[in-house]
Amino acid sequence: MKCSLLIILFLINVNCSTRGMVYVCNSDTAKKYHYKSNCRGLGNCQYKIIQVSLDKAEKDGKTLCGWEK
Ligand SMILES: [Zn+2]
Numbered sequence: 001m002k003c004s005l006l007i008i009l010f011l012i013n014v015n016c017s018t019r020g021m022v023y024v025c026n027s028d029t030a031k032k033y034h035y036k037s038n039c040r041g042l043g044n045c046q047y048k049i050i051q052v053s054l055d056k057a058e059k060d061g062k063t064l065c066g067w068e069k
Contacts (some may be wrong), residue, residue: 022057026050032065033057041065 022033025045033054034042042049042065 003007020054021051022054023049024057024060024062031062034065035068039065039067041067062067 003011022035023037023042024033024051025047025063027045027047030045030047031066032041033052038047045057
């Protein structure tokens with residue numbers, strides 16, 4: 001986990017214990033969440049990649065990325 005990179009990306013201090021946190025593409029059409037910020041499934045993201053709690057991702061109707069099963 002590259003925490004320093006995350007801090008640069010989000011310009012906030014992030015909790016480096018990412019248990020329960022997932023990554024999503026901040027787009028209305030994104031339907032997947034990812035455990036890894038460098039997942040190939042996020043490679044197509046044209047928007048900002050954001051970190052959200054797994055609870056929130058599931059609440060938003062997102063499902064686990066097919067590359068990570
Ligand atoms: Zn993924």
